Amino acid sequence: MLNRVILIGRLTKDPELRYTPAGVAVTQFTLAVDRQFSGSKEEREADFIPIVTWRQLAETCANYLRKGRLAAVEGRLQVRNYENNEGRRVYVTEVIADNVRFLESANREGGSQGRDEGAGGNSNTSGGGYGGGNRSSGSRNSGSNNNSDPFADDGRPIDISDDDLPF
Incomplete structure (x- = not known):
């Protein structure tokens, strides 16, 4: 059996x-994970996936x-359920993460300097440990930009208001 998720x-x-x-x-x-382009739609759709991390x-x-x-x-998908105050069974699907890599520098303010360009490829997953808590450890991509990364265009944070979220 295999239960691995990479987002x-x-x-x-x-x-x-x-x-x-x-x-x-x-x-x-x-x-918030963007979906692939579908048809002639101008706007991208995103999935909002709950993540849980433990300990260190x-x-x-x-x-x-x-x-x-x-x-x-990186982690595993878990489905749990509980009974709410109204007596209804509620199912929760979430990713239990055992490895999180920070793909942007914590001290960047505007511009793309200090950004980890290796996010779209497999350079972040080669060699490094998978014990969790790994900070941005990918190598910088000195070649051309990979257009498969939907966030590679400007590197600025997405402004998401609470009204945009489905929960």
Whole structure:
């Protein structure tokens, strides 16, 4: 059996860090991942995927990720359910991340300097460890820009208001 998910997208809001009663850190955030172009539509559609990280990776994500930042997430898909206050069964599908790579520098303000250009290729996944908490460790792409990356055009954060989100 195989359950692996790899996503590249931008955070829709700052990560929320909490601690379990046992003191284990858990962070939740949502990643906006663009869909491929379909037909003659001018606007891109996006999927908003909930991400959960645990322990040291959770604290690292809470400290360094912010709304609009580009990140790569690797993990597994999990479906859980619970009974809400009205007695209805609620199903939640989320990605439990075991590796998050920060694809933009934390200190960049405008412009594309300090940006990790290797986001679209496989340079971020070759060689590096998969234990989680890896910061932006991809190599810089010194060749031509890869147009398959939907965020490669300007590198600025996407301005997503809370009204644009489906939840």
